[in-house]
Amino acid sequence: MSTALERGIETLKGQIDARVESYLSSCVHCGICAEACLFYTETGDARYTPIYKTEPLRKVWQQNYTLTGKVASALGWSKPMTEADLSDWEELAYDGCSMCGRCSMVCPMGIDIAYMIRKVKEGLAAAGFIPEGLQEAGKRALEFGSPMGLTSKGLLTAIASQEKEIGMKIPLDVEGADYLCMLSSNEVVGYPEFIGSITRIFDKAGVSWTLSSDYFEATNTGVQIGDSKIAAELSGRIVAAAIKLKVKTVISPECGHAYTTIRWDAPNFLKQKFPFKVVHIMELLDQLRSEGRLKMKDSFNAKVTYHDPCNISRRGGVIDQPRNLLNMVAPNFEEMRDHGDMNWCCGGGGGVSSNERAEPMRLKVFDVKKRQLDELQATTIVTACSNCRHMLEDGLDHNQMQQETIGITELIAAHMA
Amino acid sequence: MIAQLVDGVFWNIAVAIFLLGIAWRIFAVFRHGARQDLAEPRGSAASGAIHTNWSRFIPRREIVAKINLHVIAGYMFHLGLFILLLFAAPHIKFAQDHVLGFGWPAMPHWAFVVVSQIAFAGLLLLWLQRVLHPVTRLISRADDHISTILVFVVMLTGCMALFESYTGLRVLHRFSVELFMIYFPFSSLMHAILFASSRGYTGAFFSVRGVKA
Numbered sequence: 056m057s058t059a060l061e062r063g064i065e066t067l068k069g070q071i072d073a074r075v076e077s078y079l080s081s082c083v084h085c086g087i088c089a090e091a092c093l094f095y096t097e098t099g100d101a102r103y104t105p106i107y108k109t110e111p112l113r114k115v116w117q118q119n120y121t122l123t124g125k126v127a128s129a130l131g132w133s134k135p136m137t138e139a140d141l142s143d144w145e146e147l148a149y150d151g152c153s154m155c156g157r158c159s160m161v162c163p164m165g166i167d168i169a170y171m172i173r174k175v176k177e178g179l180a181a182a183g184f185i186p187e188g189l190q191e192a193g194k195r196a197l198e199f200g201s202p203m204g205l206t207s208k209g210l211l212t213a214i215a216s217q218e219k220e221i222g223m224k225i226p227l228d229v230e231g232a233d234y235l236c237m238l239s240s241n242e243v244v245g246y247p248e249f250i251g252s253i254t255r256i257f258d259k260a261g262v263s264w265t266l267s268s269d270y271f272e273a274t275n276t277g278v279q280i281g282d283s284k285i286a287a288e289l290s291g292r293i294v295a296a297a298i299k300l301k302v303k304t305v306i307s308p309e310c311g312h313a314y315t316t317i318r319w320d321a322p323n324f325l326k327q328k329f330p331f332k333v334v335h336i337m338e339l340l341d342q343l344r345s346e347g348r349l350k351m352k353d354s355f356n357a358k359v360t361y362h363d364p365c366n367i368s369r370r371g372g373v374i375d376q377p378r379n380l381l382n383m384v385a386p387n388f389e390e391m392r393d394h395g396d397m398n399w400c401c402g403g404g405g406g407v408s409s410n411e412r413a414e415p416m417r418l419k420v421f422d423v424k425k426r427q428l429d430e431l432q433a434t435t436i437v438t439a440c441s442n443c444r445h446m447l448e449d450g451l452d453h454n455q456m457q458q459e460t461i462g463i464t465e466l467i468a469a470h471m472a
Numbered sequence: 473m474i475a476q477l478v479d480g481v482f483w484n485i486a487v488a489i490f491l492l493g494i495a496w497r498i499f500a501v502f503r504h505g506a507r508q509d510l511a512e513p514r515g516s517a518a519s520g521a522i523h524t525n526w527s528r529f530i531p532r533r534e535i536v537a538k539i540n541l542h543v544i545a546g547y548m549f550h551l552g553l554f555i556l557l558l559f560a561a562p563h564i565k566f567a568q569d570h571v572l573g574f575g576w577p578a579m580p581h582w583a584f585v586v587v588s589q590i591a592f593a594g595l596l597l598l599w600l601q602r603v604l605h606p607v608t609r610l611i612s613r614a615d616d617h618i619s620t621i622l623v624f625v626v627m628l629t630g631c632m633a634l635f636e637s638y639t640g641l642r643v644l645h646r647f648s649v650e651l652f653m654i655y656f657p658f659s660s661l662m663h664a665i666l667f668a669s670s671r672g673y674t675g676a677f678f679s680v681r682g683v684k685a
Binding site for chain 2 (some may be wrong): 062064071072073074075076078079080081082083084085086087089095101102104106107120121122159160161162163164165166167170318319320321322323326327328329333369370371372373374390393396397464
């Protein structure tokens with residue numbers, strides 16, 4: 056057995072806790088999870104059944120933690136894990152799963168399958184089975200501070216450009232500000248108007264806030280890879296920036312996994328309770344709305360629908376806030392058929408968007424979103440995640456669809472008094 | 473001789489393995505402990521665990537049309553099995569004479585026939601789905617088939633022994649139950665117990681995040 060394989064198996068063994076063992080012990084292999092997974096429904100390939108993607112974890116558990124498994128292994132009745140197994144599951148776990156967690160909502164045994172796929176990724180990553188695109192993104196994140204290779208210098212350029220565009224000063228490194236707003240490099244590079252939008256909104260609403268030049272990146276490639284060490288290192292940089300600036304609250308930007316990471320996972324990666332709160336930008340904007348601090352000058356009258364980013368709604372719990380905001384600014388807001396905690400993923404979550412080789416699959420599974428959009432005939436798709444927005448634009452373009460996309464923050468800023 | 477063994481030593485061994493095996497499996501799950509969640513909760517873990525334990529009895533509206541065979545056959549089998557287990561006259565008599573010391577009204581013979589047919593139909597539909605559908609065919613393990621066969625045999629021998637006209641049929645039923653009890657703790661049949669902790673962990677996880685699962 057190679058060292059890498061051994062490392063992978065040992066890491067998988069280390070993932071078994073009471074929660075995982077409950078899940079593995081109660082699965083009856085009914086296959087219901089497949090019907091909730093866009094990678095199965097859009098390809099019809101049974102290998103994309105969510106619980107099948109956890110097979111390496113089940114195998115390690117069976118062979119090492121169960122009496123029947125130990126006996127079968129001793130008698131040579133069960134096949135040991137091989138590098139070929141891990142190689143096969145690299146494709147299933149990284150290319151064929153966006154970690155959207157829709158499967159976890161329908162399992163009659165209550166198994167959180169996405170949680171287990173995350174554990175499988177830990178084992179795959181430890182054994183070195185990581186898609187090249189993600190590996191490179193991880194290296195850039197550690198070296199430059201962002202998976203796209205964007206440095207603080209690049210952020211300062213974007214800030215200068217936005218300051219010029221909106222004619223306002225953007226607060227940077229303000230010690231003692233109430234809020235530290237993190238950004239995703241995807242926003243800084245692809246949608247820099249987000250920075251101008253929050254500046255205008257916070258200025259009008261009287262919010263004390265700042266950006267940090269030490270560390271701005273909210274996304275976490277470690278989570279997408281499934282490497283807790285990288286995840287902890289990147290999360291720690293946000294914590295250090297927040298503590299240095301003595302802020303009361305950290306704002307997660309319009310990015311799904313960035314929110315679940317810093318809000319829900321990072322305290323556990325770092326084994327500490329944070330001395331500050333963490334909110335998603337939607338939560339803060341909705342709070343400002345409820346306090347009467349967001350005044351609209353007009354409304355956006357196009358037929359609008361909302362794409363729920365999985366990590367913000369289903370796995371983040373921010374479901375009502377974007378809807379409250381849309382109902383305030385967009386009178387023709389309508390829901391897609393499946394929405395909220397049962398939305399369909401854009402196809403690019405969980406690191407799929409950073410994994411170039413998965414692109415054909417990602418565009419294939421976008422068919423489910425296309426059907427939802429065709430059914431509703433909305434002209435504008437609003438979302439609260441820049442990665443989802445990017446994936447939606449890709450999918451729309453690929454399918455020659457005419458809908459426009461926009462982030463909620465930008466939409467509100469455009470219609471504020 | 474065989475009847476004595478099945479009613480005596482075999483029965484005692486089966487009960488011991490059943491109870492100790494279940495206790496071991498429950499211990500095996502919780503021996504690892506669960507990691508404490510250090511994120512500031514948005515909702516109660518306990519109420520989420522309770523909520524999800526009930527909510528997962530009902531399939532989500534968004535998916536029910538695609539899984540109606542699972543739902544209908546699943547309920548036919550499980551409800552049928554529990555009704556047979558709890559309200560078949562010989563079971564009540566056994567519980568009264570050997571376990572609890574008291575009994576309760578049994579269902580009439582015609583109801584037994586109807587319920588057993590429903591339970592059989594449900595079990596067979598689920599098994600046909602398992603062997604015919606590409607997804608379940610891929611993910612099913614030998615254990616799933618063995619469990620199904622054991623339950624089928626227990627139900628079949630139980631129907632054959634309903635009137636207890638022949639000792640041989642009653643002994644055959646009891647022997648099949650003993651095999652079932654010995655196999656139970658080491659198989660996916662444990663889902664009958666561990667579904668509660670599985671649903672509980674997931675319910676707690678989502679509730680802490682403010683999501684009803």
